[in-house]
Amino acid sequence: MKIIRNTKPISDIYTGMKSGDIIVNREYQRAGGLWPNNSRTYFIDTILNEFPFPKVVLWQKIDIKTRKTKTEIIDGQQRLTTIKDFIDNKLRLSSVSKRFVGKTFAELTDDEQQAFLSYEVSLDSIVSGTREEILEIFKRINSYTLALNRAEQRFATYQGDFKWFISDLTDIISPYLNTYNVMSDRDLSRMQDDDLMAECCLQYFDGIKSRNAAKLDDLYKKYDVSFPDKDGVYEVIISAFNYIKDHLTTVFENCEIKPYNFYSLLGALIFNRYGFVCTKNIEGITPQNLFCNNTNTIEERLIRIFSAVDNKDFNSEYSSMVIASNASTHTIKNRLERFKVLISALQE
Incomplete structure (x- = not known):
């Protein structure tokens, strides 16, 4: 197993999700849409204000039949689907976002859209990993969480x-x-x-x-x-x-x-x-x-x-x-x- 640590702009990640090159594996991931609107707004507001958020973990594997690389999301499904929905104008920001309340992506200025799409997301990309190793990583990611007060x-x-x-x-x-x-x-x-x-x-x-x-x-x-x-x-x-x-x-x-x-x-x-x-x-x-x-x-x-x-x-x-x-x-x-x-x- 090899891990490549890098960053990608949101625009590249969005393109990969739209084309189907970046996918969610439903076998071990939770169902989408768990975050309510205020939580999704808070996350988008984090990006719009250029604050960092935790890295996303991906698994890159080659489809032997198509000879193309497919990428599965191991950790970060809610974050990436929220980003995609916002760019697709499926999310209107609530009052949780003080600067951008009521706006969809299309209603941002050109400079704001450019900054959003250029935002660099921290990634751990796993290559040449087995399914057993991927499941073990997923389990460990979800076990190293400090108990909430x-x-x-x-x-x-x-x-x-x-x-x-x-x-x-x-x-x-x-x-x-x-x-x-x-x-x-x-x-x-x-x-x-x-x-x-x-x-x-x-x-x-x-x-x-x-x-x-x-x-x-x-x-x-x-x-x-x-x-x-x-x-x-x-x-x-x-x-x-x-x-x-x-x-x-x-x-x-x-x-x-x-x-x-x-x-x-x-x-x-x-x-x-x-x-x-x-x-x-x-x-x-x-x-x-x-x-x-x-x-x-x-x-x-x-x-x-x-x-x-x-x-x-x-x-x-x-x-x-x-x-x-x-x-x-x-x-x-x-x-x-x-x-x-x-x-x-x-x-x-």
């Missing part, structure tokens, strides 16, 4: 409005979280930012509850087909985040803000300005219809609070916040305690 499973399972709503939020908020070490590169690569944003949405809808992965799954499922209030919820969350970015960055520069405390801080800001949809377990606290009662002093107060957390100062005036940030940070008891401390600071 819950956030990644949701991203793979749901393709509707709520998933892409969360994606829009992370596009804006995650770079800030990464810059100030709220989340590491690894956290972002494993989609923990998506998980955090979904938690923040659930807090706005349902109030303060213990962390519950099943509840997040239900949220994705409920709004998968349609998320009618997404513009309003987007405004709530982004405006609270913008308040953090515009007025509280010094807090992030001086303190180590963990994701669970970002969740609590964002929730406190949202509640004080907009309230929560459900306030069942929040008694005696009324929103002020503004983010903070005194913007000039809030940074100093929050730095004192989070510094006590950083130093694990159980004897400070913020000992309850320290305790609630030290263990079992996702329980309703500790989430509620952190929320009360932060609301008190915002309303002081």
Whole structure:
């Protein structure tokens, strides 16, 4: 068995698929058309924006009767068939593609079409391989996959409005979280930012509850087909985040803000300005219809609070916040305690 590693432009691959020189072997490949439209759009948008995608694996073999080379797709069927369908104008891009929403291939400009067709696809071409070796390669490709965590499973399972709503939020908020070490590169690569944003949405809808992965799954499922209030919820969350970015960055520069405390801080800001949809377990606290009662002093107060957390100062005036940030940070008891401390600071 010999493997040739090279690249080919999309135009050559498309021509091969149209002519039948590049085919899918249905004996071991899954049926085509498994990707929903949003996933197909996301993939095409990847190419249009010149981002890389994983290599395609092909098997080249000679047909003795025709003396022609035939190429079977071992890995990459969904990607290549999506490319072919797009060029054949069988795919109109959804709103997942912000730059090219609503367009077919024919509706791209000449320069955009040229760039798409010229995009170089990374290939592993297997020559002189036996069918047994090919099946073994296919098996190994599909076995070397890192087990998906819950956030990644949701991203793979749901393709509707709520998933892409969360994606829009992370596009804006995650770079800030990464810059100030709220989340590491690894956290972002494993989609923990998506998980955090979904938690923040659930807090706005349902109030303060213990962390519950099943509840997040239900949220994705409920709004998968349609998320009618997404513009309003987007405004709530982004405006609270913008308040953090515009007025509280010094807090992030001086303190180590963990994701669970970002969740609590964002929730406190949202509640004080907009309230929560459900306030069942929040008694005696009324929103002020503004983010903070005194913007000039809030940074100093929050730095004192989070510094006590950083130093694990159980004897400070913020000992309850320290305790609630030290263990079992996702329980309703500790989430509620952190929320009360932060609301008190915002309303002081």
